[in-house]
Amino acid sequence: MASNAWRSAVSTRNPQLFHNCFITCMVQDPTQFDILVMPNLYGDILSDLCAGLIGGLGVTPSGNIGTNGVAIFESVHGTAPDIAGKDMANPTALLLSAVMMLRHMGLHDHAKRIETACFDTIRDKKVLTGDLGGKSKCSEFTEAICQRVRDL
Amino acid sequence: MASNAWRSAVSTRNPQLFHNCFITCMQTVTLIPGDGIGPEISTAVMKIFEAAQAPIQWEERNVTAIKGPGGKWVIPPDAKESMDRNKMGLKGPLKTPIAAGHPSMNLLLRKTFDLYSNVRPCVSIEGYKTPYTDVNLVTIRENTEGEYSGIEHVIVDGVVQSIKLITEQASQRIAEYAFEYARNNKRTSVTAVHKANIMRMSDGLFLRKCREAAERNKDIKFTEMYLDTVCLNMVQDPTQFDILVMPNLYGDILSDLCAGLIGGLGVTPSGNIGTNGVAIFESVHGTAPDIAGKDMANPTALLLSAVMMLRHMGLHDHAKRIETACFDTIRDKKVLTGDLGGKSKCSEFTEAICQRVRDL
Numbered sequence: 260m261a262s263n264a265w266r267s268a269v270s271t272r273n274p275q276l277f278h279n280c281f282i283t284c285m286v287q288d289p290t291q292f293d294i295l296v297m298p299n300l301y302g303d304i305l306s307d308l309c310a311g312l313i314g315g316l317g318v319t320p321s322g323n324i325g326t327n328g329v330a331i332f333e334s335v336h337g338t339a340p341d342i343a344g345k346d347m348a349n350p351t352a353l354l355l356s357a358v359m360m361l362r363h364m365g366l367h368d369h370a371k372r373i374e375t376a377c378f379d380t381i382r383d384k385k386v387l388t389g390d391l392g393g394k395s396k397c398s399e400f401t402e403a404i405c406q407r408v409r410d411l
Numbered sequence: 412m413a414s415n416a417w418r419s420a421v422s423t424r425n426p427q428l429f430h431n432c433f434i435t436c437m438q439t440v441t442l443i444p445g446d447g448i449g450p451e452i453s454t455a456v457m458k459i460f461e462a463a464q465a466p467i468q469w470e471e472r473n474v475t476a477i478k479g480p481g482g483k484w485v486i487p488p489d490a491k492e493s494m495d496r497n498k499m500g501l502k503g504p505l506k507t508p509i510a511a512g513h514p515s516m517n518l519l520l521r522k523t524f525d526l527y528s529n530v531r532p533c534v535s536i537e538g539y540k541t542p543y544t545d546v547n548l549v550t551i552r553e554n555t556e557g558e559y560s561g562i563e564h565v566i567v568d569g570v571v572q573s574i575k576l577i578t579e580q581a582s583q584r585i586a587e588y589a590f591e592y593a594r595n596n597k598r599t600s601v602t603a604v605h606k607a608n609i610m611r612m613s614d615g616l617f618l619r620k621c622r623e624a625a626e627r628n629k630d631i632k633f634t635e636m637y638l639d640t641v642c643l644n645m646v647q648d649p650t651q652f653d654i655l656v657m658p659n660l661y662g663d664i665l666s667d668l669c670a671g672l673i674g675g676l677g678v679t680p681s682g683n684i685g686t687n688g689v690a691i692f693e694s695v696h697g698t699a700p701d702i703a704g705k706d707m708a709n710p711t712a713l714l715l716s717a718v719m720m721l722r723h724m725g726l727h728d729h730a731k732r733i734e735t736a737c738f739d740t741i742r743d744k745k746v747l748t749g750d751l752g753g754k755s756k757c758s759e760f761t762e763a764i765c766q767r768v769r770d771l
Binding site for chain 1: 541542543606638639640642643644645646647660664667668670671672674675676
């Protein structure tokens with residue numbers, strides 16, 4: 260739940276609107292939030308909501324932390340059986356989850372390089388999979404990221 | 412509903428007189444100005460209604476809880492009597508006194524009048540820009556049970572259990588209301604929002620009652636969607652949604668989410684439908700004590716809630732004129748309150764709407 264500092268800032272900016280308005284504020288200005296910790300159901304809802312804010316489950320990473328040092332990182336989109344095996348998939352969500360894993364392991368340099376290569380490829384817009392608005396294959400998108408990461 | 416019975420009786424007795432009587436007969440509404448900015452935005456609404464010559468007379472009441480016989484917190488008897496008689500209520504924001512054990516005022520009202528359905532139409536306001544456009548949906552929230560049943564207990568130290576109560580009766584009632592609302596407001600579809608994949612018995616029961624209601628209302632399209640999927644899709648493309656019906660907690664969250672899409676609680680109307688024909692319409696923003704009494708408040712939320720009330724009462728022409736005057740004033744951008752990005756006072760914004768509504 261929002262900190263008192265945030266609450267104070269919102270109520271100063273717009274005192275009439277402050278009234279249990281966390282989620283209202285989230286869709287109006289998500290930049291005001293940093294880390295949000297919450298129980299299970301709220302997390303189920305909010306994590307999907309926030310994924311929607313950045314583009315959906317196809318580009319959102321995820322990690323699950325367990326006891327005894329176990330951690331499993333995962334893409335949270337579906338299996339997409341209609342495009343399986345057709346070289347059309349977007350690997351971004353799984354790649355960013357793998358980057359999350361590298362950071363969790365302390366391999367920050369490699370994480371940064373791979374993440375930068377991925378984001379630069381998307382920003383460049385020349386080689387994008389269908390769901391990102393392009394016409395490239397998964398293998399072409401992957402190769403574009405590979406070339407960039409070799410140069411970084 | 413009381414007014415339907417009255418309307419039917421009048422039109423049967425004297426069809427020729429019906430139209431004129433309907434237009435000129437004043438209907439009394441219980442007005443609960445509330446706290447903080449409540450009184451000034453209530454005054455604004457009354458002025459606009461007068462300018463629009465809406466056939467409404469207001470009966471002001473205070474609902475601050477008092478201790479009744481037996482030490483139970485109740486709303487004052489004259490407020491209850493007024494609401495029971497008038498059936499229609501318009502309410503500004505309420506603060507909950509800090510006194511120990513004092514109940515939430517909204518909860519007390521809900522229980523007193525069995526306000527089982529919370530309805531929030533969320534429509535994009537032209538002229539008040541948000542990252543989302545063309546939003547036009549309605550959230551219908553079951554407001555009596557679910558995760559807010561208030562049944563919690565400690566199992567052992569450090570382990571607490573909270574009961575989510577879902578009943579056949581409440582689920583059926585809200586589902587029926589959703590389809591009735593769709594029909595009365597010429598909407599095309601109802602979507603049940605749930606997590607029956609996880610909460611198989613509770614949300615499963617809710618979903619079943621929605622499906623049964625859908626079978627009885629085949630003229631309205633019915634779909635089902637998981638809550639998390641709704642949220643994911645809502646922030647990407649809210650235009651795909653029409654009416655959403657759901658249990659209490661999901662409604663609490665989604666109704667605020669949707670309010671955020673159109674600009675926040677300061678511009679979102681809300682209605683609470685109860686049994687026995689009672690309905691209380693209200694602004695859902697806070698009391699804003701920082702700006703209370705300074706002629707800075709924005710009455711839009713309360714005004715649009717009052718417009719919702721007019722529609723509920725069948726006074727569609729007056730509703731349309733007042734709503735149009737309000738939206739035109741906002742679109743025009745010349746006279747806007749601070750929260751809408753302007754520098755005008757509440758009274759100036761109100762007067763601008765009054766002038767427009769007189770010309771419509």
